[in-house]
Amino acid sequence: MKFFRFILSASLILFLFPSTFTAAASSPYENLGPQVQYVNVIKGKAGVNSLGQPLYYALLQGEPAKFVVIDLHSNRVIDLKELKGAKAAWSIEISPDNKVWVGTTPNEHVFQYNPDTRELSDLGKATTNSDTVVWDLTYDKKGSRLFGVTSYGGRLFSYDAQKGFQNYGQAVHGKQYARSVVFDEEKDYLYAGVGSTASLIKWDLKTGVKKDILPAQYRPAASVYDMDIQGRSLFAKIEGKSEILKFNLDSEAMETVIQADSRGVSPAHNGLVYYSFNSKLHAYHLESGQIEQLSNTNLYNSSAVSLDIVNLRGEPTVVGLAGNGGRFFTYGIQSKRFTSTNLELPPQAVEIYRIGSGADGQIYSSGFISGRLGVFDSTTSQSNMYQGLGQIEGFAQLNQTMFFGVYPNGRVYEFDSTKAWEPGKNPKEILTLGDKGQDRPIAMQTDKEKNQLYIGTIPKRGQSQGAFLVYDLKERRVIHEISVPYQQSVSSMTYSEAERKLYIGTSVFDGSGQRSVLGAQLFAVSTDDPQFTLRPIGLPGGYSVMVSALATGQDGTLWGIVDNKLMKYHSQDQRPLMYPINPHQVKGMFKNENLVFGHSGELFGTLQGTLFKVNPATNAITNYRSGEVFHLAKDPRGYLYYNSGANLWKIDPSKLTKEYELVPGQLFIPNVPVENAEFPVARVYSKQPLILYKKQNNSMVPVQQLAAKKFYRVYGTSGQYYHVGGEHYIYHEDHKVSLYIGRVFTLTQAPILKPDGSVFRLIQPGEEIRVYQHDEHSYDVGNGYKVMKNEDVSYYIGTVTLGEETQLYQYGETEPVLQLSKGETYEIYKTDGQKLDIGNGYYINFQKNKMEFKKN
Numbered sequence: 001m002k003f004f005r006f007i008l009s010a011s012l013i014l015f016l017f018p019s020t021f022t023a024a025a026s027s028p029y030e031n032l033g034p035q036v037q038y039v040n041v042i043k044g045k046a047g048v049n050s051l052g053q054p055l056y057y058a059l060l061q062g063e064p065a066k067f068v069v070i071d072l073h074s075n076r077v078i079d080l081k082e083l084k085g086a087k088a089a090w091s092i093e094i095s096p097d098n099k100v101w102v103g104t105t106p107n108e109h110v111f112q113y114n115p116d117t118r119e120l121s122d123l124g125k126a127t128t129n130s131d132t133v134v135w136d137l138t139y140d141k142k143g144s145r146l147f148g149v150t151s152y153g154g155r156l157f158s159y160d161a162q163k164g165f166q167n168y169g170q171a172v173h174g175k176q177y178a179r180s181v182v183f184d185e186e187k188d189y190l191y192a193g194v195g196s197t198a199s200l201i202k203w204d205l206k207t208g209v210k211k212d213i214l215p216a217q218y219r220p221a222a223s224v225y226d227m228d229i230q231g232r233s234l235f236a237k238i239e240g241k242s243e244i245l246k247f248n249l250d251s252e253a254m255e256t257v258i259q260a261d262s263r264g265v266s267p268a269h270n271g272l273v274y275y276s277f278n279s280k281l282h283a284y285h286l287e288s289g290q291i292e293q294l295s296n297t298n299l300y301n302s303s304a305v306s307l308d309i310v311n312l313r314g315e316p317t318v319v320g321l322a323g324n325g326g327r328f329f330t331y332g333i334q335s336k337r338f339t340s341t342n343l344e345l346p347p348q349a350v351e352i353y354r355i356g357s358g359a360d361g362q363i364y365s366s367g368f369i370s371g372r373l374g375v376f377d378s379t380t381s382q383s384n385m386y387q388g389l390g391q392i393e394g395f396a397q398l399n400q401t402m403f404f405g406v407y408p409n410g411r412v413y414e415f416d417s418t419k420a421w422e423p424g425k426n427p428k429e430i431l432t433l434g435d436k437g438q439d440r441p442i443a444m445q446t447d448k449e450k451n452q453l454y455i456g457t458i459p460k461r462g463q464s465q466g467a468f469l470v471y472d473l474k475e476r477r478v479i480h481e482i483s484v485p486y487q488q489s490v491s492s493m494t495y496s497e498a499e500r501k502l503y504i505g506t507s508v509f510d511g512s513g514q515r516s517v518l519g520a521q522l523f524a525v526s527t528d529d530p531q532f533t534l535r536p537i538g539l540p541g542g543y544s545v546m547v548s549a550l551a552t553g554q555d556g557t558l559w560g561i562v563d564n565k566l567m568k569y570h571s572q573d574q575r576p577l578m579y580p581i582n583p584h585q586v587k588g589m590f591k592n593e594n595l596v597f598g599h600s601g602e603l604f605g606t607l608q609g610t611l612f613k614v615n616p617a618t619n620a621i622t623n624y625r626s627g628e629v630f631h632l633a634k635d636p637r638g639y640l641y642y643n644s645g646a647n648l649w650k651i652d653p654s655k656l657t658k659e660y661e662l663v664p665g666q667l668f669i670p671n672v673p674v675e676n677a678e679f680p681v682a683r684v685y686s687k688q689p690l691i692l693y694k695k696q697n698n699s700m701v702p703v704q705q706l707a708a709k710k711f712y713r714v715y716g717t718s719g720q721y722y723h724v725g726g727e728h729y730i731y732h733e734d735h736k737v738s739l740y741i742g743r744v745f746t747l748t749q750a751p752i753l754k755p756d757g758s759v760f761r762l763i764q765p766g767e768e769i770r771v772y773q774h775d776e777h778s779y780d781v782g783n784g785y786k787v788m789k790n791e792d793v794s795y796y797i798g799t800v801t802l803g804e805e806t807q808l809y810q811y812g813e814t815e816p817v818l819q820l821s822k823g824e825t826y827e828i829y830k831t832d833g834q835k836l837d838i839g840n841g842y843y844i845n846f847q848k849n850k851m852e853f854k855k856n
Contacts, residue, residue, distance in 0.1 A: 044321050065348075066081065098116070107125065154194060188204075223461060234249050305322075433457060486516065487508070490506055498554070585734070596634045603616055639651065667718075669716075691706070798854055800825065800836055800853050
């Protein structure tokens with residue numbers, strides 16, 4: 001029987017999990033359960049049902065996220081729904097029919113809730129596969145349509161019952177964050193708040209004309225974070241500043257700046273809107289511009305994250321959330337009575353964002369957004385939960401001291417693990433980098449000999465460079481700071497005590513969400529160099545997105561994960577060697593990868609949700625569990641840990657036997673019946689530089705880099721590799737290669753059809769078009785475009801030139817029917833083993849020493 005025990009205190013939650021949390025004792029994997037549980041109300045909004053009953057809708061972070069309905073008369077939860085596939089929800093809107101609309105992350109879905117029937121409907125994904133967040137929603141009453149904005153595409157979309165979702169594209173070309181949206185129904189203009197850097201776009205959807213009306217002095221900010229329209233005034237909250245800008249919608253002029261820290265302003269009532277600043281409610285007079293601080297409105301060191309006006313017990317009342325912990329406030333506009341209470345909301349298991357190893361066998365789990373930290377004691381199997389930090393990005397350890405790199409504002413905390421957790425004292429903040437434009441200390445290493453902490457960061461949105469810093473733990477100050485390449489950030493770091501050398505990896509993403517022109521970089525830094533000079537180490541294989549993990553072995557070998565490949569490097573080597581882990585391009589802007597050495601000398605890692613093991617002697621890579629395996633940590637006994645959703649999992653490496661290995665898939669060439677042939681059966685095109693591998697002792701060894709934008713003959717496949725002649729191979733990666741098998745031509749014009757069946761253009765006589773695969777009806781000519789099969793369209797795969805006289809055969813006959821002359825060239829339409837089909841029912845037997853086959 002499973003049991004849970006909860007012991008509560010102001011800063012600590014202790015909960016125990018039985019050792020038999022998962023079933024099979026022989027399994028290498030054990031689910032230790034959620035490590036962080038709490039109430040995080042990301043946003044909320046007040047509304048009513050058809051009976052006029054005042055309701056409050058709260059969006060809870062969790063696994064999955066929850067939609068909660070509260071009766072405002074009793075403050076009790078009357079309905080709770082799961083937002084399936086979502087870990088959080090950032091946006092909420094209510095339409096005139098009282099229906100509630102919710103936008104979620106990371107699935108970027110829109111949900112609709114009917115307060116009368118209490119039905120929640122999942123309307124589906126708003127825009128593209130690459131976008132993950134619906135940041136804000138607004139409703140066009142006249143057009144009966146919902147508008148929303150997204151990241152990481154920075155797109156605008158609409159939804160209505162007849163047309164479904166419509167994607168309007170990016171609000172600003174190249175900007176990845178569309179954070180806020182409002183609709184001016186009087187003039188039919190849409191306004192989108194964008195980052196980074198900040199823009200406030202006035203968008204005429206009828207003409208497509210856009211205009212940025214944000215004053216120049218505010219454009220370096222991260223984004224326009226929240227917006228509201230009240231009357232003919234537009235209120236725009238600037239991210240990272242306690243300022244709301246007030247615009248005149250008719251003149252487009254910014255009229256005033258209001259000191260405010262709330263998520264926008266309330267709806268207008270009797271010419272007033274309400275907001276918060278310095279833990280107090282304020283009222284702003286729309287006509288006069290006068291501001292009044294409302295007495296006795298204590299928001300408990302928080303700001304208002306939601307502001308609405310509803311009729312409660314016969315009185316118009318300002319209601320909202322103070323902070324994200326579920327504190328709900330009311331302010332009677334007539335009575336001036338203020339109340340504050342904690343809503344009775346159910347704690348939710350929260351997604352684990354990062355894990356790290358600590359002193360004495362502790363495994364740390366940082367909750368996504370939450371500021372809570374779960375600590376699992378591997379010796380007692382007991383979990384504690386602490387509060388008082390933000391979202392931890394990076395971990396480091398020096399003896400019994402832990403260091404936490406915390407988002408936002410690039411804060412670094414020091415924690416003495418021999419003493420009790422006491423927020424504000426232990427851990428204590430030793431450094432903040434927000435004033436330097438840095439937000440996430442994602443990579444940290446300690447140097448015991450020099451008593452130094454090395455820090456690598458991701459910049460704030462709107463900033464263009466991450467940083468590498470050296471913090472002297474004795475002097476308690478930064479003694480060195482340098483920026484990484486333009487439009488890049490630090491993504492990984494490791495320290496080699498043997499070499500007294502620090503290795504730093506970068507990502508092509510800065511604070512804007514755009515990719516840098518320069519690919520990801522790898523640097524070596526001698527810690528004996530007082531200038532800490534960043535010395536580049538060239539990475540083969542063309543443009544890389546991210547060096548997402550680094551680790552050094554006892555022999556000084558540097559190991560890393562570069563995109564989808566394992567990197568191995570010795571300082572005496574000219575360049576690192578790259579070994580493919582899987583064929584998929586990395587996704588997202590932030591790393592989920594780790595490398596950890598096991599007790600037996602093997603190297604373990606995670607890549608895009610997959611657990612793998614490396615034999616350092618042979619470089620052989622074995623994949624194990626796949627799908628939801630993120631990050632990696634190790635305890636002193638050699639057990640490994642990873643996070644999956646809200647759960648922490650434990651791995652016994654000794655039980656990772658062959659039965660748990662994932663069998664690599666076999667690559668197949670479309671419409672080619674053989675795995676390997678003596679003649680080329682396809683061509684592969686390199687979109688980027690590639691690595692050429694040579695098969696030695698049944699292993700693939702990287703031998704050289706191949707140029708981009710070149711064609712290479714393919715003779716067959718081996719696992720996930722294309723055989724390109726001799727013992728040489730190219731690894732299959734969709735984002736780096738494309739493969740075609742033949743060409744079509746026609747003596748008359750023939751149409752190329754778009755995916756929707758309409759005509760794209762006509763093939764001209766004599767023109768040849770590449771074919772990627774075909775079926776009984778059509779030839780696939782790329783990107784979903786097709787050429788239909790008919791008697792006017794011919795397909796061939798190459799040509800053969802005879803080096804000497806060759807016999808011609810007819811299908812169905814055993815004896816040759818004709819002798820073909822030396823020097824003649826024939827088009828080949830298909831192959832069957834060694835048979836080369838030259839058309840009209842005739843074929844040639846391929847003989848490598850007597851003829852030359854050329855792939856078209």
